[in-house]
Amino acid sequence: MHNNRTTITQYIIEEQRHVAGATGDFSGLLNDVVTACKVISNMVNHGALVGVLGSAGQENVQGETQKKLDVLSNDVFLKSNEWAGHLAAMASEEMEAIYPIPARYPRGKYLLTFDPLDGSSNIDVNVSVGTIFSILRRPDDAAEPTEQDFLQPGTEQVAAGYALYGPSTMMVLTTGNGVNGFTLDQNIGEFILTHPGMTIPAETREFAINASNMRFWEPPVRRYVDECLAGREGERGEDFNMRWIASMVAEVHRILTRGGVFMYPMDEKIRAKGQGGKLRLLYEANPMSFIVEQAGGAAITGRERIMSLQPEALHQRVPVILGSRNEIERIQGYHRES
Ligand code: AHM
Ligand code: MG
Numbered sequence: 001m002h003n004n005r006t007t008i009t010q011y012i013i014e015e016q017r018h019v020a021g022a023t024g025d026f027s028g029l030l031n032d033v034v035t036a037c038k039v040i041s042n043m044v045n046h047g048a049l050v051g052v053l054g055s056a057g058q059e060n061v062q063g064e065t066q067k068k069l070d071v072l073s074n075d076v077f078l079k080s081n082e083w084a085g086h087l088a089a090m091a092s093e094e095m096e097a098i099y100p101i102p103a104r105y106p107r108g109k110y111l112l113t114f115d116p117l118d119g120s121s122n123i124d125v126n127v128s129v130g131t132i133f134s135i136l137r138r139p140d141d142a143a144e145p146t147e148q149d150f151l152q153p154g155t156e157q158v159a160a161g162y163a164l165y166g167p168s169t170m171m172v173l174t175t176g177n178g179v180n181g182f183t184l185d186q187n188i189g190e191f192i193l194t195h196p197g198m199t200i201p202a203e204t205r206e207f208a209i210n211a212s213n214m215r216f217w218e219p220p221v222r223r224y225v226d227e228c229l230a231g232r233e234g235e236r237g238e239d240f241n242m243r244w245i246a247s248m249v250a251e252v253h254r255i256l257t258r259g260g261v262f263m264y265p266m267d268e269k270i271r272a273k274g275q276g277g278k279l280r281l282l283y284e285a286n287p288m289s290f291i292v293e294q295a296g297g298a299a300i301t302g303r304e305r306i307m308s309l310q311p312e313a314l315h316q317r318v319p320v321i322l323g324s325r326n327e328i329e330r331i332q333g334y335h336r337e338s
Contacts, residue, residue, distance in 0.1 A: 008034055008171060008182045008191035015175060029086035029110055029135065030159065030173075034191060036080035037131050037163035037171060040073045040116065041184060044129060044165040053124050061096035061315060062280075069123050070094055073116035073131065086110055088138045089145035091314055093118075093283055098314065100145045110158070111136040111150055113283040118162075119247030128166040130249025134287040135159040147314050150282060154307030160287035162249045172198065172256065174294040179256065200297035204259035204324040206241045208251050216267035220302065220334035248279065252288050252322070256295055261323040261331070265302060270317075277301070277319040281311050285320050298328035302335040 009031060016027045043052050056066040074094040081087055082099075085106035090099045093115040101107045114133040122129050135158045139149050161173040169184035171191050181195025207228055214222070228240035243260070245251055251262045264278045279285050289299035289306040299306045299322035306318060321331055 006193040025086045032081045036077045039076045041165050041169040060094050067120045070117050070120050077116050091150050098147050109138050111138050115283045118249050122247050128247050128250040131163040132287050151311040154286035157290050160290040164249050164253050174291050179295045198256050198295050200295045201259040202325045206260040208243045209263040216269040220338045221265045223334050224331050255323045259324045261327045263321045266319040275317050277317040279320045281316045281318045285318050292322045298325045
């Protein structure tokens with residue numbers, strides 16, 4: 001039975017065969033990322049049994065209290081990806097500065113950004129969390145890697161993906177040629193291709209937003225949500241359903257599976273803090289936008305396409321509105337009109 005199943009390793013190598021001049025570097029890098037996610041999955045699964053829940057007693061660069069698992073997952077990503085010679089540097093939500101590959105290892109032509117454990121407020125309550133990553137090409141092969149090297153628009157991404165640690169562990173991946181989903185078979189320790197060619201339906205009747213921020217929203221977001229809530233009797237003439245998991249990976253995965261809209265928009269509370277949004281551009285918004293667009297959906301800040309933004313800082317935050325294409329176009333229209 002296992003013989004006619006495609007493992008992620010097989011998938012990556014077969015993809016490589018279609019790329020003229022491929023050296024295997026990129027495939028090797030993806031494999032190391034996959035290994036890191038398997039290790040994190042194992043830690044998340046064992047939770048309290050192995051003493052990994054709770055706070056690490058320190059804050060990250062974003063001023064958020066780090067969970068033990070945030071710190072452990074970050075270490076796993078660094079250790080899995082630093083040695084093989086594919087990367088020049090890494091950057092993570094959990095580290096203020098970039099992480100140039102240590103001098104004892106060879107340096108390669110790629111850059112890796114990641115959020116090792118997104119939605120970590122969910123860990124202690126045993127709700128789904130995930131890892132998000134993005135791969136960029138290093139702009140200048142010769143020089144010492146710098147933060148500037150990472151400031152590339154999302155359109156430059158070579159690959160992006162996420163691992164979802166839910167009822168089953170999944171890996172969803174794009175290399176710019178559609179989106180494929182893999183499920184971890186715990187018995188053999190391999191991800192198996194279970195969701196080939198994932199697509200987001202253009203139409204949806206489901207949205208996700210943290211409604212506790214409603215009083216801070218801008219008029220176009222308020223208008224959209226008001227119309228959804230008005231249901232059959234309102235402007236839209238249809239009832240809408242609402243979900244909020246507070247775990248972007250789980251949210252995006254639901255949208256890839258059955259459609260929907262996810263919003264963490266700009267609001268007055270965020271603006272008062274002097275921030276550009278809640279979610280981070282380089283390791284949350286861009287990789288998720290790449291996946292969503294590759295699945296036929298759309299991802300905007302409100303007015304602009306997220307992947308066209310020129311990043312200005314490593315930990316830059318942006319508003320995120322993504323999902324089913326027709327709804328995103330409608331929301332963009334509301335922003336244009338206001
Ligand atoms: P994190 O990177 O600190 O985990 O924060 C990102 C998460 C997203 O996964 C999720 O969409 C959002 O924060 C939830 O925010 P809130 O707690 O305001 O609902
Ligand atoms: Mg995050």
